[in-house]
Amino acid sequence: MQTLKWVAGALIVLVITGIGYQFTGMVLDRIHYPPLGRMVDVGGHRLHLYCTGTGSPTVVLEAAAPGWSLYWTLVQAEVENMTRVCAYDRAGLGWSDPGPLPRTGRRMAQELHRLLDRADVPGPYILVGHSLGGLVARLYQQEHPKDVVGMVLVDAGHELELRQAEFRTFVNAGKSMLPLLRTITALGLPRLFASFDSLPVLLKQHEDKVPDKIRPMLRAGWLRSSYPWALRNEAEGLPDTLEEVRRKPSLGDLPLVILTASGPVWWPDFPEAVNPVRFKRMWLDLQKDLLTLSSNSRQVVTEESSHFMQFDQPKLIVEAIHRLVDLERTATVHEQTGVR
Numbered sequence: 045m046q047t048l049k050w051v052a053g054a055l056i057v058l059v060i061t062g063i064g065y066q067f068t069g070m071v072l073d074r075i076h077y078p079p080l081g082r083m084v085d086v087g088g089h090r091l092h093l094y095c096t097g098t099g100s101p102t103v104v105l106e107a108a109a110p111g112w113s114l115y116w117t118l119v120q121a122e123v124e125n126m127t128r129v130c131a132y133d134r135a136g137l138g139w140s141d142p143g144p145l146p147r148t149g150r151r152m153a154q155e156l157h158r159l160l161d162r163a164d165v166p167g168p169y170i171l172v173g174h175s176l177g178g179l180v181a182r183l184y185q186q187e188h189p190k191d192v193v194g195m196v197l198v199d200a201g202h203e204l205e206l207r208q209a210e211f212r213t214f215v216n217a218g219k220s221m222l223p224l225l226r227t228i229t230a231l232g233l234p235r236l237f238a239s240f241d242s243l244p245v246l247l248k249q250h251e252d253k254v255p256d257k258i259r260p261m262l263r264a265g266w267l268r269s270s271y272p273w274a275l276r277n278e279a280e281g282l283p284d285t286l287e288e289v290r291r292k293p294s295l296g297d298l299p300l301v302i303l304t305a306s307g308p309v310w311w312p313d314f315p316e317a318v319n320p321v322r323f324k325r326m327w328l329d330l331q332k333d334l335l336t337l338s339s340n341s342r343q344v345v346t347e348e349s350s351h352f353m354q355f356d357q358p359k360l361i362v363e364a365i366h367r368l369v370d371l372e373r374t375a376t377v378h379e380q381t382g383v384r
Contacts, residue, residue, distance in 0.1 A: 062231035066269060069235050073264035079139040080113070080261075081132075086158040092139035093132045093163050097124030101168045101193055101372050103365055104160070105131040106177030108352075109278050110246075112138030114262055115174075117254050118358035119365075127369050130165055132156070134180075136274025138265050147277040149176075149285030153183040167191040170368050172361065174198040174354060176278065179289050182337075186292050193375075194299040194368035198361055199351050202330035203290040206283060210323040217315035219279050225272040235267045245312045253355040293337060299371055300341040301364040304331040305349040307356070 081094030094113050095102075103123055105116040113131035123129040134152055135143025143155065160169075169192050173181030178200020185192040205211045228234060237243070243251065247266060251259050265271065306328060314320050328345075335341045344364070349356040 059231065062233065066230060066232035066235055066267075069232065070264075070268060073267070077261045077264050082163060083139065084159055084163045086155050086162065089135060089141040089143045091132055091135065091141070091143075091155065091159050093130060093159055093165070094120075095128060095130040095163075095165060096120060097126070097128045099127035100166075100376075101127060101170050101369060102165060103127060103129040103170045103172060103369070104156070104181075105129065106156070106171065106173040106181050107131070107134070107137075108175030108177055109275060111174070112140070112265060114138065114254070114258055114265065115250070115352075116354055117258050119172075119354050119361050122358065122362040123365055126366060128165075130160075132159060134274070134278075136270045136277065142270050142274065145277060146281045146284065147274075148281040148288060149179045149183045150187075150288045151281075152180045153187060156180065156184055157188060168193040168372065170194040170196070170365060170372070172196040172198065172365060173200055175351065176201055176282070176285070179203070179285055182289055182295070183285075185295060185298070189296075189298075192298065193372045194301075195295065196301045196303065196361065196364045196368065197334060198303045198353050199305045199331070199349075200302070200334065201286075202334060203286045203293065204333075205330060206286055208326045208330070210318055210326050214311075214315060214318050214323065215279065215282070217317060219276070222272055222276040222279070226276065229267070229272050230269055238263055238267060249312065249350075250352065250355055295338040297340045298338050299368055300338040301368065302331060302334045302341060302343040303353060303360060303364060304328065304343060304345045305351050305353050305356075306345050306347045307349045308347075310351050312350070 079092050081092055083090040084093055092113060105120065107113070107115045112133040116131040120129050120131055133140035135141065135147065135155065171181040171184060171192055173179070173195070178197040181195055181197070185195065206215070251262055254262065306324070310320070310324060310327070332343065335343055344360065346353070346357055346360060354361055
């Protein structure tokens with residue numbers, strides 16, 4: 045019994061120490077790495093918005109489920125030279141506060157609209173959505189079609205993806221790890237490992253692609269206690285998000301560019317239960333089907349990129365954005381001059 049008491053006491057001390065280490069680390073991160081942009085109240089919680097450049101239309105960057113504004117660093121640095129471009133952090137990610145549940149795509153799209161409105165960022169908008177962000181972009185366009193003049197879907201999600209066995213296996217494997225990730229993050233273990241430059245392969249690849257000054261900010265975002273909770277909440281809301289998108293799949297004749305990753309490594313460390321060959325075939329079929337969303341669509345398939353194209357081939361995204369910006373500006377000139 046005495047030994048058990050000592051073991052229990054030691055565990056309690058370790059837990060308290062870990063929690064204190066994590067809390068102190070987050071406080072220091074907030075001091076050392078303040079938000080790059082503005083914190084905007086969208087109704088009970090604040091979202092981080094980072095806009096650069098000038099001109100119209102405004103390009104709005106919507107990140108994938110594991111990412112936030114910093115994931116667009118390489119793209120935003122180029123797009124700001126041609127027009128105004130805004131990246132932001134969904135609730136609980138990056139610098140943003142956690143938001144109300146459930147975290148469905150429609151709620152995220154509504155929060156984005158309030159964010160742009162309250163931050164006085166006028167349209168028209170070109171929406172750029174990566175993965176889950178592509179679904180949010182489509183839901184935004186559904187509710188505000190007159191504000192959106194173009195869209196770029198970067199290896200974006202598809203409303204039928206959870207009906208595919210390989211995708212369900214992939215998603216479920218990730219979701220099963222989130223409870224453990226939440227626990228060890230609260231205890232400061234990922235922060236401890238990161239202090240020795242020990243990062244998961246996926247995060248290390250992302251960190252290596254961005255400028256040196258951005259790397260500690262990325263780590264601070266990954267190491268927030270709210271980060272795994274935000275991922276879990278968005279994953280829990282995914283079925284509802286897909287159903288919301290499915291109800292109105294058409295974008296009419298909206299200018300649409302679909303960028304599809306077909307690289308040899310779509311995702312590092314695929315779960316063992318997932319067959320990469322079948323997954324790739326399934327994903328390419330879904331990506332091709334996205335062409336039917338608009339009568340004015342085109343697809344670019346790259347064999348040199350993983351799912352995270354904004355790190356692997358940011359110029360491909362920039363070129364697609366540039367094309368839509370020029371298209372909108374030409375249309376505006378024609379409208380103003382009466383030339384067709």
